[in-house]
Amino acid sequence: MAILSISFFKTIPINARNAYGGSIENRARFLLDVLDAVISVWGSGRVGVRIGPSNKFGGMGDSAPDVTFPYVARALARRGLAYLHIIEPRVTGNVSDDGKPPVAAGLLRPLFGGPVIAAGGFGAAGAEAILAKGEADLVAFGRHFLANPDLPERLRRNLPLNPYDRATFYYGGDRGYADYPAYETGRQDELTASGSSALSVHGGSLL
């Protein structure tokens, strides 16, 4: 899966000076223009989109994500994309409050109508819960995947996770990327493994 980053249509950094600024329709235009260009190469079934409605990283942000993103989800629905990957508002760039419940996937999934990947602050229980509620089709893990090279196995067996060190994110080098240990198999008998057969794990973007 190749990833093309499209960071353009947030409210804050865009002047209302042309067809790509101001209104929701205008601010969504660049994303849709780019997607249509990419779809012309791949066909829509091979193109997915990842959105972070409440992302504020880098000083960017949308002033009305509860209006902008339903519009975007409907526009994407008409294109029949492979999937829509949604970052929950409890994660805003490099700040997160994983104690908050997920809301975005449940709001946007009916509007999009296709497969939805929920992301942001999920552990095994939260992932199972959103799948059971039918608000997402898949769940993505990022931070936990960085800290747990054997994450799928840990989730499957309900093993404890290594804590991640955010200070090592995005800074190059191996530290924080290649030095977290896998779970010691000798400890498995101490823990109660629980089935999590419905859990889907998506590697997603690591960077």
Add this chain to the structure above:
Amino acid sequence: MRADVPGECSERSHGDILRPARVPGRVDDYGSDLHLADRQRRVRLAGHLHRRTGGGLAKSGGRRTRARCHDIAPALACRSQSHVDLQPNGHAPIAPSAIKAEVRALLASGPAIGSMPRAIELSEIPGLVDEYRRAAQRAKEAGFDGVRGARC
């Protein structure tokens, strides 16, 4: 990219896909030390994950999904959140508006405060959209399974 064995990410195959990824025209971040270092790290990371997960990053419904993945065009993400040292001819990075992003750029010498961008002109947008189309074309030629637009 075609991994040597279906369902596996090998270091070599990631290196092969990452090396030719280059965004033409004004965006040439791939020629920079940043992306050289970044590519090398991604290759190492991919190899690490390959080894630690037995080649599969993901399983879904008991069926191992292929883990051919990874980025081809972070250069575009670097446009508004970049540094003049990473831009062709030391030009300012472009952005929707001339507002400095609150980010650090990773230079060969280490993290640095991002540079003040210039606002893109309306007339430049069709060319920018076409850069995405060409990047998507390269991803296809390189053998990826699909493309994800990340509107971060």
